[in-house]
Amino acid sequence: MGRKRLLPGLTIKDGFTRHPFDVEHGVQTSGLVSGRHLGTGHAHDRHSTAYYGIAPSVFRELCARWRSTSLVAPSQDYTFIDFGAGMGRAMLLAARMPFREVIGVELNPVLAATAQKNIDKWNLSARARCPMRIVCQDAIEFEFPATPCLAYMFNPFREPVIKSLIRHMESSFARRPGQLDVLYANHEFADLFEKNQRWARLWAGPIPLSAEDDAADREILNNQPDGEYEASSEEPSSIFRLTGQHKEAKRL
Ligand SMILES: C[S@@+](CC[C@H](N)C(=O)[O-])C[C@H]1O[C@@H](n2cnc3c(N)ncnc32)[C@H](O)[C@@H]1O
Known part of the structure; x- marks a missing residue:
């Protein structure tokens, strides 16, 4: 039986280097895979940026900033959703915090399978403080749970997909204002939230x-x-809340 071929960017000849997070925890989240090598046959493939795991220090600081905003519910009532979860590094970090659940949404099945292995390891070693699951689907197809939600993105896709995801978020939360916050790291398309009246920058x-x-x-x-x-x-980042109201009228 032949060995499975690794995605380009995950072999030594492609310059693969293990991140200290993986060395410390015995997981597999390192590597840099360009978006052009992440094709799945989905129409949104061409808007994919790349696979690259978030710097743990940046993720922790972004979450700390979010916790210091006025949340509509205790953070343990929130579902954390990573749109473009890759191999799950941010999911593993999020599960160290007491969220209600941590969900990863990943389009590429090879990356999603690696994320599942990492989740299994995290659970076995009792490092997860909340349930975790990965779903292999397009971000736009995700159905939000009926809890307050914290969506997170590490610059996973370009403008057309972010625009559709924003519309999907707005229709999903139309009847529950304030229940969706977004953490956006390496926020290349932050202006799409900034110029939209329904979102407040926190x-x-x-x-x-x-x-x-x-x-x-x-x-x-x-x-x-x-x-x-x-x-x-440094990683330019922002935090937004879907208020559903026009900016002049909103009270945070
Ligand atoms: C920069 S990586 C993010 C890694 C991870 N979120 C982290 O913070 O460590 C972006 C990921 O988004 C995924 N992606 C791109 N387009 C997507 C889409 N339309 N739906 C779901 N995932 C997508 C890519 O396959 C890639 O794994």
Whole structure:
């Protein structure tokens, strides 16, 4: 029986380097896979950016910023949803916090299968503080649960998909204003939320990477054979709330 072929970007010759998060926890979330290698046959494939796991320090800080906003319910009542979950690094980090549930939505079945293995390890080692599951589907097809929700995105897809996802979020939460917040890391298309009257920006700014994450990212990105992506010591990010009201009328 032959060995399964790895996605481009996950082999040593492609410059694959393990992130310290994986070394510490014995999971598999490292690697950089360009969007053009993530094809699944879905019409949205061409809007996919890339697979790359979030710097843990950035994710923790973004969640801390969110917790310091005025939440409509205790954070343990929220369902956390990672749109474009990849191999699940952010899901694993989120499950260390007491959410009601952590859900990952991932279009690519190979990445989703790796995320499932990581989830199994997290559960076995009792590191998860809440239930976790990964669904292999397009972000727009996701049906939101009837709880307050915290959606998270690490720049997973380009404008056409973000626009459709925003519309899907607005119709899903039309009757429950305030129950959906969005964490958007590396927020390339944040203006789509900014200029939309139904959304309020709760916070925006650059989040610096820890020294360890910065060094790891630089090593990983310096090892790319074609130097397609650049390292940065901070991640421009924002947090939005779907108020459903016009900006002038809203009270947060
Ligand atoms: C930058 S990675 C995010 C990794 C992970 N969220 C994290 O923070 O560690 C973006 C992921 O979005 C996925 N993706 C792209 N388009 C998608 C879509 N339409 N629906 C669901 N997932 C999608 C890609 O396959 C890729 O794994």
